[in-house]
Amino acid sequence: MKIKYIIAISALAFSLSSCESKLALTPEQDLTEETIFSNPSTAKSAVLGVYSTAQTLEFYGSMPQIIEEYMGDNVEFVGSFPTLQELRDFTTVSTNGNVSGIWQVHYQVITRANKVIANIASVTGLSDAEKNQFVGEAKFLRALAYLQLVNMYAQPFQVTTGTNLGVPLIVDDFTGTISYPARATVNQVHDQIKKDLTEAAAALPASYATGVDTRGRATKGAANALLSRLYLYREEWANAITAARAAITGPYTLATDYTFYDKNTAEDVFTIQNSPTDNGRTGSGGWASYYSPAPLGGRGDAPFSANLIAAYEAEAGDKRYLLKRTGTAADAVSRAFTSKFPDAVNNSDNSPVIRITEVYLNLAEALAQSNALPNAEAITILNNLRNRAGLAPKLVFATKQALIDAILLERRKELAFEGFRRMDLLRYKQNLRSGNPLAAYGGQKTILPIPQRELDNNTSLQPNPGF
Numbered sequence: 120m121k122i123k124y125i126i127a128i129s130a131l132a133f134s135l136s137s138c139e140s141k142l143a144l145t146p147e148q149d150l151t152e153e154t155i156f157s158n159p160s161t162a163k164s165a166v167l168g169v170y171s172t173a174q175t176l177e178f179y180g181s182m183p184q185i186i187e188e189y190m191g192d193n194v195e196f197v198g199s200f201p202t203l204q205e206l207r208d209f210t211t212v213s214t215n216g217n218v219s220g221i222w223q224v225h226y227q228v229i230t231r232a233n234k235v236i237a238n239i240a241s242v243t244g245l246s247d248a249e250k251n252q253f254v255g256e257a258k259f260l261r262a263l264a265y266l267q268l269v270n271m272y273a274q275p276f277q278v279t280t281g282t283n284l285g286v287p288l289i290v291d292d293f294t295g296t297i298s299y300p301a302r303a304t305v306n307q308v309h310d311q312i313k314k315d316l317t318e319a320a321a322a323l324p325a326s327y328a329t330g331v332d333t334r335g336r337a338t339k340g341a342a343n344a345l346l347s348r349l350y351l352y353r354e355e356w357a358n359a360i361t362a363a364r365a366a367i368t369g370p371y372t373l374a375t376d377y378t379f380y381d382k383n384t385a386e387d388v389f390t391i392q393n394s395p396t397d398n399g400r401t402g403s404g405g406w407a408s409y410y411s412p413a414p415l416g417g418r419g420d421a422p423f424s425a426n427l428i429a430a431y432e433a434e435a436g437d438k439r440y441l442l443k444r445t446g447t448a449a450d451a452v453s454r455a456f457t458s459k460f461p462d463a464v465n466n467s468d469n470s471p472v473i474r475i476t477e478v479y480l481n482l483a484e485a486l487a488q489s490n491a492l493p494n495a496e497a498i499t500i501l502n503n504l505r506n507r508a509g510l511a512p513k514l515v516f517a518t519k520q521a522l523i524d525a526i527l528l529e530r531r532k533e534l535a536f537e538g539f540r541r542m543d544l545l546r547y548k549q550n551l552r553s554g555n556p557l558a559a560y561g562g563q564k565t566i567l568p569i570p571q572r573e574l575d576n577n578t579s580l581q582p583n584p585g586f
Contacts, residue, residue, distance in 0.1 A: 169257055187270075213569065226289070229265070230293060234293070235256075251322040252322060259341060285303050323337055344388045347366060354488070363485065364482065371387075376438075376507070395466075406459075412444065
């Protein structure tokens with residue numbers, strides 16, 4: 120959400136990068152760090168600057184989410200970028216430029232969030248409530264960054280119940296002293312995410328004065344919703360249920376149809392805001408650039424996979440599938456593309472981070488996992504979503520597992536193209552794609568390598584096996 124702001128805090132000012140200067144300043148505003156946190160206006164700019172960084176292509180401007188989809192089996196990447204083809208083929212190397220860029224931008228978000236958390240308390244003219252809110256917003260964004268990082272650069276919790284290496288935890292403000300942190304375990308990273316989101320949920324408002332802010336800034340509901348996602352990934356079913364129920368009590372409602380994309384409706388829990396002149400697109404990137412065929416202004420890189428098409432076509436009349444668009448893909452073949460991100464000309468489509476649909480699916484899955492018999496509330500949630508999709512209800516499930524399978528299928532069809540598929544496969548110990556032994560659950564290249572640049576700069580880091 121590149122809300123215009125007057126300062127830019129250090130891009131990545133710690134040892135895992137190239138030891139940039141402590142403070143990066145815009146040419147127009149030669150502000151010192153002391154000035155930034157000396158009054159409410161510039162302090163708020165620092166908070167909005169964290170959102171602006173989160174808008175970047177390598178954070179939630181589509182690249183990580185598209186990689187998550189085509190490393191799984193929802194998308195067939197047919198584009199010409201060699202670094203993205205490597206990820207598709209599970210042959211990537213530690214010098215891959217996209218892998219390095221994703222790492223750096225995520226730590227930019229973290230570094231800028233840390234600066235807000237450390238300095239907001241000293242700002243004269245802000246009320247205690249405003250200070251708490253700003254810190255809560257920064258902690259939410261830091262948690263989102265760490266969750267994405269650990270999902271991409273570490274094996275999932277299920278491989279060793281979280282005792283395996285995750286990513287470095289940086290939670291202190293950078294003040295000029297270079298440090299060289301080692302990788303924390305997945306459990307340690309998850310514990311920090313839990314702490315940040317729990318504290319954020321307590322500090323954040325349920326809504327803001329405008330609908331754009333309520334959907335585009337961190338809220339109590341967004342923090343609880345992201346907590347439910349984390350608990351789901353950790354198989355902490357009772358905690359996932361509690362967090363999901365807390366989120367659902369917010370100002371959210373399941374949409375009645377599929378016209379809500381990019382509309383800031385009650386379907387949206389947290390959505391990064393984009394516009395034609397203010398979005399995360401760089402070069403040829405962007406949600407719609409990847410997900411649109413060439414005749415509609417896109418690159419045509421990321422059409423439906425045959426596997427996903429088969430999943431939709433298993434039941435005739437699914438409205439989600441009927442919304443597809445057909446056109447020439449990057450490989451010069453006519454293929455089906457999602458219509459969730461239609462603006463390939465300007466890349467103005469908002470970035471969907473959390474929808475209330477996901478939260479209901481989190482709740483349904485956790486309920487189904489928590490009961491020995493098929494859970495009635497989970498079945499109701501499933502059928503509400505099937506009804507919206509124009510499908511007949513499923514009322515009878517022979518076993519608990521049959522219900523879980525149905526929920527996971529619904530999750531796939533509802534959240535396709537939004538960045539969930541790879542983790543949903545891995546946390547159920549499934550291969551990312553059939554026919555490729557490199558895509559097998561637990562495979563070394565089902566996760567990203569620690570970038571070689573970071574390994575060169577920080578000898579405390581251990582590389583991922585196989586890279």
